[in-house]
Amino acid sequence: MTFVKTFTTFAAAASVAALTFAAPAFAKNFKIAVGDSGGSSQEATGLAFVSALEELSGGKHTATLFLNGQLGSEQDTVNDAAIGTLDMSLLAVNNITPFSPSVGVFTLPYVILSLEDAETLTQGEIGAELTENTINDAGVRIIAWTYTGFRRLTNSKKPVTSVADLEGLVIRVPKNEIMIDTYKSWGISPTPMAWSETFAGLQTKVVDGQDNPYTTINAMKFYEVQKYVTNIRYIFSIEPLIISEQLFQELSEEDQNIVLEAGKQATAASAQFLRDKEAEIKQILLDKGMEIMDPENNEQEFIDLATAAVWPKFYDSIGGIEKMNEVLAAIGRDPVSE
Numbered sequence: 001m002t003f004v005k006t007f008t009t010f011a012a013a014a015s016v017a018a019l020t021f022a023a024p025a026f027a028k029n030f031k032i033a034v035g036d037s038g039g040s041s042q043e044a045t046g047l048a049f050v051s052a053l054e055e056l057s058g059g060k061h062t063a064t065l066f067l068n069g070q071l072g073s074e075q076d077t078v079n080d081a082a083i084g085t086l087d088m089s090l091l092a093v094n095n096i097t098p099f100s101p102s103v104g105v106f107t108l109p110y111v112i113l114s115l116e117d118a119e120t121l122t123q124g125e126i127g128a129e130l131t132e133n134t135i136n137d138a139g140v141r142i143i144a145w146t147y148t149g150f151r152r153l154t155n156s157k158k159p160v161t162s163v164a165d166l167e168g169l170v171i172r173v174p175k176n177e178i179m180i181d182t183y184k185s186w187g188i189s190p191t192p193m194a195w196s197e198t199f200a201g202l203q204t205k206v207v208d209g210q211d212n213p214y215t216t217i218n219a220m221k222f223y224e225v226q227k228y229v230t231n232i233r234y235i236f237s238i239e240p241l242i243i244s245e246q247l248f249q250e251l252s253e254e255d256q257n258i259v260l261e262a263g264k265q266a267t268a269a270s271a272q273f274l275r276d277k278e279a280e281i282k283q284i285l286l287d288k289g290m291e292i293m294d295p296e297n298n299e300q301e302f303i304d305l306a307t308a309a310v311w312p313k314f315y316d317s318i319g320g321i322e323k324m325n326e327v328l329a330a331i332g333r334d335p336v337s338e
């Protein structure tokens with residue numbers, strides 16, 4: 001009798017323990033590295049993701065943003081997420097390209113000509129294919145897209161309105177071959193530098209200038225160390241939120257779906273942030289004393305040199321000229337030929 005009772009109690013306890021073990025209250029606080037500071041488009045995407053994640057998971061999951069490169073340079077965070085020592089990162093797509101070359105198509109100069117082009121490409125078949133490629137090549141999964149706007153050249157030395165004006169300027173670029181070659185097509189050899197070192201580089205005048213969208217220039221307070229802005233608009237900056245694929249595979253299917261849906265909502269919020277804020281932020285830069293100018297001839301000189309020299313050089317790395325033409329067709333542009 002005693003044995004039976006003890007056994008029954010033990011069995012009941014064991015079955016509760018088994019249930020508890022089988023369905024753990026797996027609550028996660030995802031750690032998100034963010035390359036930019038508060039007020040940036042990256043932060044807006046990150047905050048929208050956190051609130052969607054909390055809401056969709058009924059408060060079970062949350063996430064914390066570590067702004068301003070606190071968790072390392074953007075390129076380092078890709079490696080960290082790939083090996084599972086970091087959960088997520090929000091970073092410019094040009095800093096993923098070295099690990100997954102096909103996403104370089106979004107960095108090719110003058111391919112994306114509007115926010116709508118960026119939305120079409122990232123949210124359609126091309127975006128899905130590139131997401132798959134980054135999983136296979138880099139061990140990270142893109143779960144949201146930030147639309148930061150056109151990159152604009154800033155410098156501390158002189159007004160620039162033509163390709164010839166670039167002469168004598170030392171321009172920082174990310175460690176990205178496409179961007180390096182673009183400046184070379186304009187006749188100067190730029191200085192590759194990690195994003196996390198860029199403010200100090202500009203402040204100490206190791207470099208004279210850099211390029212990034214208005215929202216980034218403002219969030220990073222570049223107006224303190226840069227005077228002139230030129231609207232070269234050669235790249236529409238896209239900044240994905242990535243998750244470690246190793247971590248993603250450890251989540252239950254339900255949690256994976258929550259994370260993906262929160263990412264979708266963050267993507268939509270990012271487009272809205274840009275539509276609502278870009279003009280206001282441009283005005284802040286003017287109020288801070290920056291001089292903003294357009295290049296002569298509608299940028300044609302910049303466009304002609306960059307597309308002729310850079311596009312063909314990178315067809316192979318983005319998946320061939322056929323892939324380039326798929327991308328151009330998706331946004332209603334004419335195909336290119338060899």
Ligand code: MLT
Nearest residue numbers: 035036091092174195216
């Ligand atoms: C870069 O210039 O390296 C990036 O565009 C910076 C960013 O993440 O905003």
